[in-house]
Amino acid sequence: MKSLVRILAVTQKEFLQLSRDRISFGMVVMIPLVQLLLFGYAINTEVRHVPIGIVDLSNSAAARVITEQVRVTQVVDIIDHYDTPQEAEQAVIAGAVRAVLLFPRDLPRRIASGDTVGQWLVDGSDTTISQALLSLRSMPLQLSAGAPAGAYQRGNPSFEVSLFFNPERRSAVNIVPGLTAIVLTMTMILFTALALVRERELGNMELLITTPIHPLELMVGKLVPYILVGLVQVAIILGLGHVIFRVPFAGGLAALAVSTLAFIAASLTLGLIISTVARSQLQAMQLTIFILLPSILLSGFMFPYEAMPLAAQWIAEAFPATHYIRLVRAVVLRGAETHLLGGELLWLGGFTVLGLGLATARFRKTLD
């Protein structure tokens, strides 16, 4: 009972202090917002003038009409024509063009039966560019003669697409859910680490440790406000991501909330551990960056986890962000429900419990 009173007292005090610290308070909103817009627009910039080549085996008027319609989308620049598919493929491998549009010999027959009219051979190594070319796959075509009604209209594929080098095409919408993991890692760890270290630097800690408060009460009380902060940030990123960048939201809110809470708890715990190690706010900052960088680079946020060397995969497993990125992508993009996420949730929960224990054990109510 007294414990609860103390935890609430600490929580209330943190809230008051946070609400009076204009800059920190602003950061709660600004960090997710700025990151979302930066990353969101960086990946969402419309790609234009991608250099491509044409291989026309049909030598037909229809091919020329279609080529013209592709050209006016401005997504591509037609910079070359090739005689054989082999020649074109070499050009792609050499990097002379990013893609080749191939019209087969039987183009008129295909148009008559409403079949796909051509094939894109796309360099998939740059996902942003391949993404742009993929958008041409089902572009509507206007073909005057012989096509069945409804063919080549929006929704039906006009072309076939072969992605080279990157058959598992990563969608740009991967970025936004992943961003929640990065922003939470950054703010959660930093806020908690600083909150405790600052009190030590300002001398508040000397007062607090002369009171009957238990370290666990102090820590839990401090974490609660930041749990809310974290939820607000996730809401900002996913909400605006949905509105601005049309990131789909396939999963249930409950699954998202459970995953996010587990990750927030794990990150806050990490912040607490840092606060028991760092002697100054600067050190706390440095340690946070030390955690943040691998979280960005190894968690699967930037590079696909599967593409990393085995050693890097092992290291990645140690960071809560790796587990949360799997969770949030599974929930948001693939609509996974909570029961499918047991393993990752268990990992985050275990991390939190162990971390809280470690931080409490390391926290000394003395100045030695």
Add this chain to the structure above:
Amino acid sequence: MTELAIKAQGLTRLFGDLTAVDAIDLQIERGRIFGFLGPNGSGKTTAIRMLCGLLTPSAGEVTVLGHPIPRQAELLRREIGYMTQKFSLFTDLSTLENLRFMASIYGLPRSRRKGRIEAVLAQFSLQELRDRRLDAMSGGQRQRVALAVATLHEPTLLFLDEPTSAVDPENRRDFWEKLFDLSAAGTTILVSTHYMDEAERCHQLAILERGRIRRDDTPQALMSALEGRVVEVSGESLRPLREILVTQPEIISAAQQGNRLRVLMTPEVEDPLQCLDRLAGPGRALERTLARPNLEDVFMAATAKGGPA
């Protein structure tokens, strides 16, 4: 009741090879105001921290309010109040918010919380400052809030580490009136200071220097021990006279105060006036009288020229 609030024996604290507190013995009776008087770095804060259980002693036995420290430090925490030397309340919160927070932390029952907060607000004249944030207060106002917080849970023992360092003499006097009120109500107070006027108000005083207790007695006893050793000299060219005197082995200190020189002699000197004449040499028209020793003399005698004299 002469039960001891604090009993320490051979209390020592090392920081690396620096001995911050060097085998001090303390016996502080309940209900007393006990002072630590000492220059910067003499170990006042370190000693207080050990007595609160915040620092582990390197050696020595400590019992505070019947609890062996640091073993039972956690039990002690409910019974003590501690005003740190460095201001340690939350400056971005108001008086009331700080008080409410600490009341909950100390586990005051809900029924008593409001009453106690109102009581200390009244006791330390803080009503007008109740909603003011601490970072918008003067040093003296903050000290009052700090004392209010330290006494909120009605501790039987108060540690005050240089509580009036930012306070003018008048407010200092008011502050001490509050301390005497608390003392009269039975609270034991251990206060550190480097102000003489403050030290003189204590019931008992320990003079610390370089981690050691050089003197430990009532201020009156400490002062009367120096009876007959302080000479006040007035006359011409006091500066050159002082230059001569301070080099002499018989002289502990010679300090100018206005147009007089206050000279403190070692206990070995039998007749101070005569000795002064001899040291000053012939041909000086000096008026010299024996003066009543004050605490500053005690402090000089205790700390100057290589320690105990």
